[in-house]
Amino acid sequence: MANLKTLVMPFSRISVIIWVILFSTVKPDCEKISTRSVMCPGQKYTEIPQHFEPSIKELILPYNNISQLKADNLKQYLDVRYLNLDANGIESTHSLKAINVFKNLERLSISDNHISMFEFQVFAQNVHLKEIIANDNTNMFLIEKCNFFPKLESLCLKGNNIQQFPSEVVKCLPNLRHLDLRNNQLSTLPSNIKEILPKIETILLSNNSITVEELDPFILSKSDLHNEAKSSSNVKNNLVKNDQGVVFNESNIKNFDNGTDSRSENNSGVIFAAISVTFAVIAVSVVVIVVFIYFRNK
């Protein structure tokens, strides 16, 4: 039985450590998840704080009060790949122009701000950007000028009351695979969108004023409007006649999720919850094992 005791000791130590980690993770204030990632929601920051590890790769700062980025504050974090400034006080992408300091930036999330002017040019130096998420800003105008984004795969502009998606902008996104334009006020898409988005896999367009009949069959087949199309045999006939190389055919159409697009949601909360749940499960299991061994030992 001495053997079992030596077995139990490390277990109880581990469970104490796990509980400490668990409780420090659940704390609602600033959390450093690891040396590569900080998550600090709701800290009332008005600028990027200076006290994080310089090697940090993920800066997740939603629900703060940052309205502007200052190069002096960004300079020490040259390795940032993911910046999340959801639900801050940003009113224009112009006030983010210091972001050019983040040469390695791959993912940017600026949803739930009040960005009225969205200028792709501001991100001209961030040539590694793969994903931009800027959902639910109240009234957004997309400025036509643009620079080439060779790596951008995913662009989410849901819920911005956007009235026009300029073809100048579309031309800058040769690698785009996912485009979320739901809940806007678009009535048309650029006519050549099919040619200039050769890699497109999904275009989410529901809750706009776009009429399915006017949509290019190829784009329709990639979009979440295909259900509407399916329910209208007229449209289906049009599409067959109008075929430009890609047949609008039910068996060629992917199933789209009805509703949330996981990529477009603020995932800091999900990461946070996942980590907490994982720790909780581990901790509970360890406690159960310890109690079990203890009573068996008696």
Ligand SMILES: *[C@@H]1O[C@H](CO)[C@@H](O)[C@H](O)[C@H]1NC(C)=O
């Ligand atoms: C956010 O910052 C601005 C100044 O940039 C300030 O006027 C405002 O009161 C702040 N809001 C909150 C909720 O802290």
Ligand SMILES: *[C@@H]1O[C@H](CO)[C@@H](O)[C@H](O)[C@H]1NC(C)=O
């Ligand atoms: C459609 O978009 C408007 C404006 O963004 C939004 O208020 C509304 O809730 C959306 N409707 C649905 C069914 O998503």
Ligand SMILES: *[C@@H]1O[C@H](CO)[C@@H](O)[C@H](O)[C@H]1NC(C)=O
């Ligand atoms: C739809 O596509 C499938 C294969 O992808 C094919 O077998 C079928 O004949 C097509 N139907 C029409 C109506 O073109």
Ligand SMILES: *[C@@H]1O[C@H](CO)[C@@H](O)[C@H](O)[C@H]1NC(C)=O
């Ligand atoms: C899709 O969502 C709409 C509105 O959110 C709803 O009316 C419809 O029933 C949903 N369809 C399916 C198949 O879930």
